[in-house]
Amino acid sequence: MPVPILLVTGFLGAGKTTVVNHLLAHAEGRRIAAVVNDFGAINIDAELIAGASDGVVSLANGCICCSLEGDLLRTLSTLLRRDPKPDYIVIETSGVADPADIVRNLMDPVILREALLETVLCVMDAGTPPAALDDALQRSQLRVADIVALSKLDLADEGAGMRMRAAIRAQRVPAMVVDAPHGAIPSALLFPTHVDRAPAPRTPGPKRPAEDRFETLSWTSEHPLSLPRLQQAIARLAPKLARAKGLFETVEQPGRQMVFQFAGGRATLAPGDAPAPGVPRAGIVFIAELGVLSKAELDSIMAACVADEKGSEGGIGFG
Numbered sequence: 001m002p003v004p005i006l007l008v009t010g011f012l013g014a015g016k017t018t019v020v021n022h023l024l025a026h027a028e029g030r031r032i033a034a035v036v037n038d039f040g041a042i043n044i045d046a047e048l049i050a051g052a053s054d055g056v057v058s059l060a061n062g063c064i065c066c067s068l069e070g071d072l073l074r075t076l077s078t079l080l081r082r083d084p085k086p087d088y089i090v091i092e093t094s095g096v097a098d099p100a101d102i103v104r105n106l107m108d109p110v111i112l113r114e115a116l117l118e119t120v121l122c123v124m125d126a127g128t129p130p131a132a133l134d135d136a137l138q139r140s141q142l143r144v145a146d147i148v149a150l151s152k153l154d155l156a157d158e159g160a161g162m163r164m165r166a167a168i169r170a171q172r173v174p175a176m177v178v179d180a181p182h183g184a185i186p187s188a189l190l191f192p193t194h195v196d197r198a199p200a201p202r203t204p205g206p207k208r209p210a211e212d213r214f215e216t217l218s219w220t221s222e223h224p225l226s227l228p229r230l231q232q233a234i235a236r237l238a239p240k241l242a243r244a245k246g247l248f249e250t251v252e253q254p255g256r257q258m259v260f261q262f263a264g265g266r267a268t269l270a271p272g273d274a275p276a277p278g279v280p281r282a283g284i285v286f287i288a289e290l291g292v293l294s295k296a297e298l299d300s301i302m303a304a305c306v307a308d309e310k311g312s313e314g315g316i317g318f319g
């Protein structure tokens with residue numbers, strides 16, 4: 001029987017990695033291989049998921065819906081030659097990927113013989129303003145979904161879940177909508193329980209012209225970062241950012257890696273795993289609309305996080 005594929009899509013910072021991590025942490029004996037695509041040069045997602053599973057393949061520095069489509073197909077072929085074969089394959093797209101193109105790529109005859117797209121899951125921040133669903137990329141991510149998972153309901157106001165459901169219905173998306181508190185979705189919804197049931201092949205829609213709308217800027221340092229100075233830097237950068245995430249040591253707690261996330265205008269900091277040998281002590285990926293943030297401006301703002309001079313107080317608070 002073909003190996004079922006779960007494709008996880010959703011806008012920048014929606015909560016895709018959180019869903020995949022939850023799924024891998026609750027695999028209950030299933031062999032789940034994960035393919036993770038970050039379109040920046042540093043694949044932070046792969047590092048965040050690596051702790052939860054051995055079978056993570058990272059595709060970075062490009063998008064699997066366009067520039068890395070060949071890499072995706074090669075990766076899938078390699079996974080399918082593994083002995084034992086994975087029971088399921090999860091593909092997490094980057095937040096800027098158009099899943100319709102990936103669905104088309106998965107129709108490759110070599111892949112189709114051994115693996116079939118079973119479910120497309122679109123993760124959606126429940127606090128997203130309904131008007132954002134008019135955006136072509138977000139619409140495309142919703143349109144191919146079989147299931148829409150509402151994330152971050154705990155952060156949104158009371159009516160947000162209802163409003164989002166109504167906005168999704170208004171887009172005539174036929175998907176089932178479920179809540180995904182901190183990434184939790186019943187795995188029975190995502191993977192078939194009767195493995196002898198082959199999913200039906202899909203008909204991919206017409207190809208959309210590629211649109212370069214976002215760019216990623218990576219910043220690394222061999223020094224730990226000062227937390228108050230980082231707060232000031234993020235406060236300056238926030239109006240220009242669509243998303244940022246990174247791993248670094250801090251001056252305050254050297255030898256311990258912190259996970260930094262900036263999504264939906266909210267910054268958070270959490271303790272991470274021990275730093276991997278050979279990686280820079282700080283690595284952060286910043287995603288902005290094209291032309292909004294230059295590397296020179298980013299470098300000069302971020303340099304202050306490791307500089308010697310004393311910074312002033314005040315900055316963005318970490319949630």
Ligand SMILES: Nc1nc2c(ncn2[C@@H]2O[C@H](COP(=O)(O)OP(=O)(O)OP(=O)(O)O)[C@@H](O)[C@H]2O)c(=O)[nH]1
Nearest residue numbers: 012013014015016017018095151152181182261263
């Ligand atoms: N409070 C809360 N935070 C959440 C929830 N789901 C995700 N997050 C947080 O949202 C931020 C972004 O989540 P990710 O899972 O990294 O988002 P993503 O869609 O993989 O991001 P990209 O791959 O960069 O597009 C992280 O700080 C998560 O911890 C949730 O249900 N509740």
